[in-house]
Amino acid sequence: MTKVELTRFRIKKGKEAKAQEWMDFLNEHHADTVATMAGEKMYVESVFKEKNPDGYTYFYWYSVQGEGGNAVEESKSYIDKKHIEYWDECIDMEYKPVDMKLEENLIAPAVEKVIEKDA
Structure with missing residues (x-):
């Protein structure tokens, strides 16, 4: 069974540049980062950034x-x-x-087959 999650995390005040450095690090080491996913049984991992009017920056972590x-x-x-x-x-x-509460989850059959095969 796959677990699909979307979680919102707040970045500490004053750490916005360090958080961007973090994302830059992961992107600059993309191949090595992707290589870590197999052991975690992580099929998809995406991070979105929001600069909120409340003055905080938030990362939204989406994963399958x-x-x-x-x-x-x-x-x-x-x-x-x-x-x-x-x-x-x-x-x-x-x-x-x-x-975030998952309301609908659509995974293409071809992708689902790959996930099931790996499980």
Whole structure:
């Protein structure tokens, strides 16, 4: 079974540039970042940024993930270690992340077959 999530995280005040550095790092190391996904059973991972009128920047994390994947915290990959460093520095843990409620999920049959085969 796949898990589809969309979660809103708030960036700490004053860490907006560091958060952008984080996204730039992941994009600059795209191939290595994608290589970490298999062990996590992560099929899709996208991050959207919003500069809200409340003065905060928010990241929206969208993912499609299978069951039984490895936790990013357990990874030996330099990408995941750096990812966690940025997370700890940038994500405002005083703000409760907002998990969006999934109302509709459409995955093309060809993509679903690949996911099922991997599971």
